[in-house]
Amino acid sequence: MILYTARRLAGAAGILLVICALTFAVFYLMPADPAQGACGKACSPERIAQIRATLGLDQPLPTQFAAYVGGIVAGRTYGSLECGFPCLGFSFQTNQPVWDALTSRLPTSVSIAAGAAVLWLLVGCTAGVVAALRRGTVWDRAAMMAALGGVSLPIYLTALLSQYVLVVQLGWLPYPREVALTDDPVGWFQSMLMPWCTLAMLYAGVYARITRSEVLENLGRDYVRTARAKGLPEVTVVRRHALRPALMPVVTIFGMDLGALLGGALITESVYGLPGVGKLAADAINSSDQPVILGVTLFAAAFVVLANVAVDLVYALLDPRVRTA
Amino acid sequence: MSLLETTDLVKRYPVRHRLTRRRIGEVSAVDGVSLGVERGETLGLVGESGCGKSTVGRLLTRLDTPTSGQVRFEGRDLGPLSEDELRPVRRDLQIVFQDPFSSLNPRHTVRQLLSAPFRYQGLEPTEPVEDLLKRVGLKPEHASRYPHEFSGGQAQRIGIARALALRPKVVVCDEPVSALDVSVQAQILNLLRDLQDELGLSYVFIAHDLGAVRQVSTRVAVMYLGVVVETADRDALFGHAAHPYTHALLSAVPVPDPDLERGRERIVLRGDPPSPLNPPSGCRFRTRCPKAAEVCAAERPVLREIAPGHLVACHFPEERTP
Amino acid sequence: MTTVAVPVVAVPVAGPLRRLLRQPSAAVALAVVVLLVLMAVAAPLLVWTSPTDFDSAAVDPALGGLPRGALGGISAEHPLGVEPVSGRDVLARIVHGARVSLLIAVLATAVSVVVGTALGLAAGFFGGVVDAVVGRVMDLLMSFPSLIFMIALISAVPGANRELLLVLVLGGFGWPYVGRIVRGQAMVLARGEFVAAARALGAPRRALLLREVLPNLTAPVLVVATMSIPGYIATEAGLSFLGVGVRPPTPSWGQMIASAVPWYAADPAYFLIPGGFLFATVLAFNVLGDAVRDVLDPRSVRR
Amino acid sequence: MTLLSVRGLTVEFASGVRAVDGLDLDVEAGRVLGVVGESGSGKSVTSLAVLGLLRDARVSGAIEFAGQDLLSLPPRALRALRGDRMAMVFQDPLSCLNPYYPVAFQIAEAYRAHRRASRRAAHALAVRMLERVGIPEAERRARSYPHEFSGGMRQRVMIAMALCLEPDLLVADEPTTALDVTVQAQVLDLLRDLRERSGTAIMLITHDMGVVAGLADDVVVMHGGRRVEAGPVREVFHSPATAYTRGLLECVPRVDGPLPHRLPTVEVP
């Protein structure tokens, strides 16, 4: 198992390396010249050339790429500038190592993702189970229609609408802003509530549908019939024999969704103006801050890839058939 | 020279871990099987689940490539042939599967299914689809239907018609009646018998149902965990089984007669067949054999002829009581 | 002899479309989709106003370009109101925007279905190295933070035809989801007995792939196709929302919503109208996709 | 004494399929009733109806078990009977065991549903039951998961689970069909042995006339949801009253006796 984990992690690193290379290549194609960008309003060609040399932009692409990957592993320097391990690049627009920018924004993204995840799991799975148990009833249909509606609502629309209604019209909530949980728990909760609900609305629908179909599928399984034949109370039958196995695919998808979300809820953070990793990415894209885009892409991909590995391992832990195979 | 024969046929499948996809071992599905089928005869192949019967069937029709050993058809080794070179051979060598529905493409009509053999062989159809249907007891107007519109028995008839379209010399029937109801089973067994009489076919009849094997076979081979433990003419095998396993097998089949069934001397074997992942050393049956001795663990018994045409792989075969 | 033929049960197999229409929600969804498609196709005939003409009389510069009149300037001349500042007709932009959205979504679906089916089929059928390579590529694409990367990629080639680029990028990142399903199905089918039967008959590989396996993939492929259209509509709108969609002044729903962001408090109609259209469209396609799956997917039929 | 008495049982599914149509049958205490018939003749549906496990189906007629009318019993009372006084063994032991729990847990669960017992005591009982159905090293194997057992062992686990509360009636739906003949012989032996020791009545559902011949005292032959014939095994087998039963008996190729060139086929009543 340890060996397997190591092998998966190595594979994950491989995937990240390829993603890194591809992203790097795309930036090379980008017309915006970081040196020109860094040079600003009054800039002579000589000065641009100087900056280019400092950034290593005059080197051939493979050399630049090697330097970049080397930086991630061991840190590097840009001219007189130190960029310590793990150096995901250095933003000349914010004068900050990309790593610092990412880590300073991670708490916001984690706050959003974690809270939303709790919410959507609670709402989605409950609705899914209820719908499955009351199959064909009004409850079922209403839950599934609501789920489809939630899935169909573009997130920026939900965000704008909730902000318009809850903040502008009703004034029930303040404008979301960055608040540390440790500084002001109430403010944190108030600020995060809308982003959580917005994200949860999108995902809860998906989870309700998955949970419903999995519970239904498991309810039709022979071992559920066995459980009933044993005379178990229906609650136990559902909980132990239909829900538990149904949660396996939910766990799988949850791991991946969470992994993707930790890499920044791009639109949510942008719409609410919350300085998370996603907003960092959006801003960086708007201002063509290539080192940051590259860094965020890698960072987000790392979460996805690691989530994949984690999901497989968790799966192995949860499913005795895999565990002992 | 047999029409279709195998020598020392071996097939191993790698086994992978469910999660890590690492190779964690090998199933030795078939381990040194030598068989022969003569013109016009039916070789019955019996054994318990997982003993390698289907694998032999797939190897005989070259749907799988043997790990080692030979499959010869009319004296020609099929091993080194490419798919293109095999194509003409396949006209003479057909297969009927267990589950009639999964062996018929659900998206093709009966007409398409029954003209496929000619199309794939690049031949002009020699026999109209309607005639093929009639031969297996179906109506010509069935030609435009899809498989799901048939009952199991009817679908199996279509499978048989398809196998026979090219007028093969040998048909491997891999449990052709196991999925069918008893009453339908009888119809299909009768059909196979009729077709053999009419067309002079040879069959390799794979089944775990000893009664069915007895009904259609002229010779029978008994397999246990990838090896053939006994072969004999039908009557010899059912009358004078020499291998303890064959004995146990025969005695385990319940007979639909309350008096006979209750009074019968039964040999109930202990335990289950071992896993083909790591088969026992020496004689593979020794772990369940009532006669097992030390030599059985040490030495693998080879097939010996104990009477003309009666071969047994056992250190302590039953005495033949005439 | 006394054989009794087992009577063949004549299963009344209603056509898939009929079964689909029997569900009221699916029928409504289909009607909405058909209407939308008609609207998109007949856009120039439907609205005479150009989606790019400014109408400075319809807005009040002293109020920062707020549309004159209630509800975002709804009037006989502008049935759905006008865009703040420019006074462009919202209905005209909605109708022309539908064209862009639908066209891109349908083409992206086509790209992902064709590529996904081809590669998934190859991977599932041949297994081994092909499967390993295709599998890796799919893993890779699915690990990409695709939204970020798509934006970066699209902004990296500013000169290219945006519509085409969007189709390629959406399809390029979307095919693994088709490919994964097709691969799984193809793998099961390739090991199935009817493929073995065809091989035993001497069928060449091409025939196995195209005649035996492929026809059995139509149902799952059709299901993923219908289910992915709404996703592409939403993603295209999302990209336009983030400013990397189709180029102005070509209207697009996502863009309209994006430009409504600063106005959401002052002129809520301006984001509610395109937002409502987007929601209705995506919902209709989702409901339809769901119904198509119910009709075609044997798993859900079984329940 | 009649333990289970079924009268005019009719089961109709929502789809309109009438799977069982006015069936009568009786299981005597301590005796084995064989129920035979072709696929689709309604055997399984009957067994599920008896245990009240059918959902989405209209069940009518009368099912009387130990003097109680099961059809009019409230769900709670029915549940209390189920697993306790009447238990069931199904055909496919792999799919009938939950892959996520160790086998002992699943046996103990059945026990704890009806008797107050500590976890530990229930587990000990489960181990005893496993020993009783002939699982070697029961103490160790108790913590294994279903997939770690072979088919025959799994069916033994199912039987242990059904018998842990010493029910009056065991409904066994094709308990050996998924098994190999040698393993089938073991399981049949086990059932025979258990009946002799505990006196549990068994309703044995099968399509294999040989199995009925070996184990059953009485037999009911079903076709199309109706009873074609019923009576003591010996009577029915030696002198079947209907051509259908005779056909069923004769169309199966046997390992002994004469060999016809062609097999007789069944005539539907």
Added chain:
Amino acid sequence: QGGSGEAVRGGTLHVLASTDLEHLDPARNYVTSSQNVARLIYRTLTTVAPKPGQAGGEIVPDLATDTGKPSDGAKTWTFTLKDGVKFEDGQPITSRDVKYGVERSFAPDLPEGAPYARMWLEGGENYKGPYENPEGLASVQTPDDKTIVFHLNRPVADFGSAASLPLFAPVPREQDTGVGYDGRPVSSGPYKIEKFEPKKRLELVRNVHWDPKTDDVRKGLPDRVVLELNLDPAVVDQRLVAGQGEDAEALAMEPIGAATVGRVVNDPALKNRLVSGESINTRFLTLNTRRAPLDNVKVRQAIAYALDKDALRTVRGGPIAGDLATTLLPPVLAGYAADDQFPSPDGKGDVAKARALLAEAGLAQGFPVTLDAPSTPGGKAQGEAVQAALARVGITVTINAISPSAFYSTIANTAQIHDMAIDGWTPDWAGPSTYLPLIFDSRLITSEGNNNHSQYHSDAVNKRLDEIAALSDPAAAATAYGELSRQIARDVPVVPFLWDKAAILVGPKVAGAYGHIAYVGRVDLATVGLRK
């Protein structure tokens, strides 16, 4: 206006910014909003007067006792530092610190700053900054701790004005962290940095070593100044409209968006909280004079007639966003002279005249052009307004949206700029000397980093620019620039459309806020405070 009541000492002032502070490092700080913030942190030799309107253009002493003494025909400039000026650690500020600060602006590692030191100081072309040439630049002399002398390579009449730029702020050599200095410049002004998270937040607290007696400009009223950066502009507007909680003590960094105008104009209470500041910025449409058919002056004149200035202003918020521009130099800049060479009713354009001019040029059927615009919502909207206006005369405009950070470097690249660009110019201080010479002198055209975006070439204009530069009287020079601008306007290298005004919303507790022309109408942070 600007919040009633008296501003008092104390409290926390919040500044809500929808943009980022580009650079705080004095060697790199070259954006008005950053300069406005930087004035809270560090002092320069001179600075702009803290007054509303045109008076804000006046240069006053800051660290120095006066605005500089020219000698040698304005080729040598001498400044004397005030007594008692200290860094945040209590160390006195010396002339060496100022010299070091100027030298840093030569370092290639610290790009982006104003170019004047590099352009004007003798020997500057070979100097690479203190990191590579630690021996320093000989043309900046510090005879004693208080005196600093600059030797220039040409006469510069308003070097005293240039000395108000951040690169003339003192930097203690021992505390220079190179590139990292951007995140934590050492304070010499009333506030020092407590916490700075780029693109998120800047928190300033009092610098106890700043002595108000040495500073006639800054008031340093609030105890703390907190800037929230990179907010959504609509959210900033909404928060200030609501003006609740902390937001009562907040002011916006940027003008209100068009969507808020209606709300503010119709609400007297809000209108009372609106600070309207004039600006030295002029917005114009740059026409690339090297690309056909825009190389034809008739075509350019046609575009000048066709342009709908009013629509462009509506995009920016309507009349509140400024006045329609008719000249290059805005009215608040010295040298402005009223003029309108391409008049049209309400600034909506004169389509008939434009068509006639196009017909003269043989392009009556129109032609296609590509317009470079920033990919911001505003940029795109302006692009679409140009598109719609020029469509009226048959000119089809394709918008090339460029990411905002790359926008200026792209149009400053002569190979990358297309036919037209949404453009504008803010002089570096409130005088015309950093306007026309920088953007219309054809001899300054470079392939990259070019400021003459229209690539306008006129030998007559070049000659005149040299003559004006040689004038030692700033007032005479201003008048001359004004006259020259009319001459340039006839050639239409650019079409001015808006003289910016900034309408800025402040919270109900903010007092003493006014828009400063040098900070393009933004609230002067150095003097604003909170009410009781």
